[in-house]
Amino acid sequence: MAASGEKKEVHADAQREYFRTRVGVFLQPIPDEILARTQKIAESAGLSESSQVLDVGTGTGALITHFLLLGVNDENITGVDLSDEMLKIARERYPKVKFLKADILDADTVIGKPDQFDAVFFNACFGNLFDQKMALQKTGALLRSGGCIIISHPLGKRFVKALHDSDPAIVPFFLPEKEQLEAWANELKLELSEFIDEEDFYLARLVK
């Protein structure tokens, strides 16, 4: 295995171990204020009943509740996560949703078929990735023309920076600045169509 492949696997193992011991945090009741923000995140992709949705780093499925509230058919939702413990809860909560245990950086081999999703969400996980641009490239290939990638955090960039400062091995990156996203979008043939960077809310939408 090439050196960067080995590092990617080491990083994925560290994520798995980190979240294995933290499932309880994600089982706590979510405050109404945060629920309103996650609803806004789900709404940002213009979903309908027939939308095909990929939820990256789905965890216990916090966003899935909102997709269902928007009328998305649960059989059209795919959740991907590295952690068995997170996926166990998500599967119990949403038995008709499809879940895959995988690293999103392997999306091309694990999910395969290109041009199949209307929306790909990275909520509260984009700073954790081993390679952010590669994640956009691989999930961009899975999008239909006109589909979108949403990168979001209901607590904003400042919160992700605090996570990075306390544990840079688990959160190696910040949430990207607008200029960085525009540069990636340009290279990957995507368009940055929305960018919100408020004190406690972050959302970027990239359209294919």
Ligand SMILES: C[S@@+](CC[C@H](N)C(=O)[O-])C[C@H]1O[C@@H](n2cnc3c(N)ncnc32)[C@H](O)[C@@H]1O
């Ligand atoms: C902070 S939790 C957020 C979960 C969920 N998106 C939410 O909004 O509550 C981050 C999740 O991303 C997952 N994750 C981290 N890196 C990943 C990767 N490369 N591929 C798939 N899942 C990943 C972790 O296992 C964890 O469950």
